Amino acid sequence: xxxxxxxxxxxxxxxxxxxxxxxxxxxxxxxxxxxxxxxxxxxxxxxxxxxxxxxxxxxxxxxxxxxxxxxxxxxxxxxxxxxxxxxxxxxxxxxxxxxxxxxxxxxxxxxxxxxxxxxxxxxxxxxxxxxxxxxxxxxxxxxxxxxxxxxxxxxxxxxxxxxxxxxxxxxxxxxxxxxxxxxxxxxxxxxxxxxxxxxxxxxxxxxxxxxxxxxxxxxxxxxxxxxxxxxxxxxxxxxxxxxxxxxxxxxxxxxxxxxxxxxxxxxxxxxxxxxxxxxxxxxxxxxxxxxxxxxxxxxxxxxxxxxxxxxxxxxxxxxxxxxxxxxxxxxxxxxxxxxxxxxxxxxxxxxxxxxxxxxxxxxxxxxxxxxxxxxxxxxxxxxxxxxxxxxxxxxxxxxxxxxxxxxxxxxxxxxxxxxxxxxxxxxxxxxxxxxxxxxxxxxxxxxxxxxxxxxxxxxxxxxxxxxxxxxxxxxxxxxxxxxxxxxxxxxxxxxxxxxxxxxxxxxxxxxxxxxxxxxxxxxxxxxxxxxxxxxxxxxxxxxxxxxxxxxxx
Numbered sequence: 001x002x003x004x005x006x007x008x009x010x011x012x013x014x015x016x017x018x019x020x021x022x023x024x025x026x027x028x029x030x031x032x033x034x035x036x037x038x039x040x041x042x043x044x045x046x047x048x049x050x051x052x053x054x055x056x057x058x059x060x061x062x063x064x065x066x067x068x069x070x071x072x073x074x075x076x077x078x079x080x081x082x083x084x085x086x087x088x089x090x091x092x093x094x095x096x097x098x099x100x101x102x103x104x105x106x107x108x109x110x111x112x113x114x115x116x117x118x119x120x121x122x123x124x125x126x127x128x129x130x131x132x133x134x135x136x137x138x139x140x141x142x143x144x145x146x147x148x149x150x151x152x153x154x155x156x157x158x159x160x161x162x163x164x165x166x167x168x169x170x171x172x173x174x175x176x177x178x179x180x181x182x183x184x185x186x187x188x189x190x191x192x193x194x195x196x197x198x199x200x201x202x203x204x205x206x207x208x209x210x211x212x213x214x215x216x217x218x219x220x221x222x223x224x225x226x227x228x229x230x231x232x233x234x235x236x237x238x239x240x241x242x243x244x245x246x247x248x249x250x251x252x253x254x255x256x257x258x259x260x261x262x263x264x265x266x267x268x269x270x271x272x273x274x275x276x277x278x279x280x281x282x283x284x285x286x287x288x289x290x291x292x293x294x295x296x297x298x299x300x301x302x303x304x305x306x307x308x309x310x311x312x313x314x315x316x317x318x319x320x321x322x323x324x325x326x327x328x329x330x331x332x333x334x335x336x337x338x339x340x341x342x343x344x345x346x347x348x349x350x351x352x353x354x355x356x357x358x359x360x361x362x363x364x365x366x367x368x369x370x371x372x373x374x375x376x377x378x379x380x381x382x383x384x385x386x387x388x389x390x391x392x393x394x395x396x397x398x399x400x401x402x403x404x405x406x407x408x409x410x411x412x413x414x415x416x417x418x419x420x421x422x423x424x425x426x427x428x429x430x431x432x433x434x435x436x437x438x439x440x441x442x443x444x445x446x447x448x449x450x451x452x453x454x455x456x457x458x459x460x461x462x463x464x465x466x467x468x469x470x471x472x473x474x475x476x477x478x479x480x481x482x483x484x485x486x487x488x489x490x491x492x493x494x495x496x497x498x499x500x501x502x503x504x505x506x507x508x509x510x511x512x513x514x515x516x517x518x519x520x521x522x523x524x525x526x527x528x529x530x531x532x533x534x535x536x537x538x539x540x541x542x543x544x545x546x547x548x549x550x551x552x553x
């Protein structure tokens with residue numbers, strides 16, 4: 001096998017000689033503006049030296065040669081794109097016991113000086129808290145990591161200092177990148193990753209695990225792209241595993257936030273909070289979560305929603321898999337309205353929402369709970385495994401709610417697809433500029449309390465109490481007669497909410513007495529009066545005259 005032309009070849013070792021390390025992935029990528037065309041970074045110094053010792057073929061000179069001429073570190077070719085600041089050259093031990101915080105801070109500072117990369121070889125590092133500034137990339141150089149099996153000990157593992165009360169990694173600068181890193185709590189309950197300023201940040205294959213509290217805390221992120229982000233076994237009774245909000249300072253907020261393939265599994269209660277809170281810093285806008293996989297622990301899990309959405313403008317879940325319970329999977333509960341155009345707005349497009357497994361934990365009652373806010377749509381989504389309702393709308397939720405015809409909500413037994421407790425005035429009005437053709441039936445809801453009746457005195461003295469059931473759209477009215485009835489208004493029905501103009505009320509007699517009564521109606525915006533052209537027979541029971549009515553207005 002021929003050696004690669006871009007890599008130096010080690011001379012054969014003599015007996016008793018220690019092999020000479022050649023680290024083509026160590027040091028840092030030099031700035032091209034330097035006349036020498038290459039830099040050397042010492043493990044004992046962050047100053048840059050001209051790369052006079054680089055090999056003729058563009059590779060890296062022998063480490064012993066660099067040590068011999070006093071450079072104190074490897075000489076790195078500018079032409080080699082795989083180079084960067086290696087944390088081991090700044091003293092990192094990677095033994096899982098030593099505190100490597102100072103080594104990481106020094107490596108980050110060296111990389112920041114040239115807008116370069118920090119390389120973290122495979123191993124286990126103990127870190128208290130470090131800040132990654134403007135245009136620095138931190139890259140794990142090791143095997144990938146899975147949350148299952150022995151592989152969780154492979155790759156690049158950063159373990160939080162057990163006594164730390166500070167975030168392990170703080171991102172605070174434009175254009176920061178984190179790649180192929182696993183961050184583990186190691187007994188600390190402080191966040192593993194805090195994003196103070198994540199403008200145009202890039203995260204790829206980053207794993208966070210085992211925090212008894214919030215693992216990822218986002219204060220501000222804009223125009224980012226995060227892919228393959230894993231958050232496992234995190235969150236507490238009162239803290240979501242992932243929290244996304246905005247800074248308290250006016251004029252800045254989290255927006256245009258994009259995350260592809262976000263996994264949050266094993267959360268103790270809430271998995272994800274999006275601007276969930278009452279103050280001005282709880283606001284985010286234009287959030288796109290593509291193919292998220294979000295699960296709660298189920299066993300011993302809390303009863304809050306898996307995903308809580310607060311004060312937002314345009315949030316989209318595209319092809320999600322959201323699973324768990326026993327609390328709702330999604331809740332929209334706006335607490336502070338911004339008053340901006342297109343306020344609110346949540347879309348769930350495709351994917352599936354699946355409630356708790358009743359063989360493992362208490363069954364989910366509701367999968368989507370809409371308490372306050374506006375503009376929530378389900379488009380082509382499948383909802384299953386719930387005992388009360390797929391979607392529950394509270395009385396204070398706004399008028400813009402919809403379920404696309406391609407959405408499937410599997411209501412089993414006494415469960416219903418949608419339980420809508422909004423007032424009639426709060427429900428949407430639909431309009432079409434042309435003819436509307438209905439393929440099957442146009443159905444009016446029987447739901448909606450508030451219809452009341454009052455007798456008009458013409459159905460006789462001592463007449464039975466009139467009864468009404470139904471809604472402002474349709475219902476049933478029953479009454480009888482007393483002594484000495486007269487022609488004219490018999491019973492008045494008052495709507496729960498008035499129409500803008502007197503509606504059309506269509507009566508259908510449902511008994512023979514009703515059919516021969518000569519009944520007709522007069523309408524007003526707030527109700528109608530059933531009248532008869534002639535006097536009714538005296539002494540009719542309360543269900544003798546029964547009418548079905550349909551209201552169009």
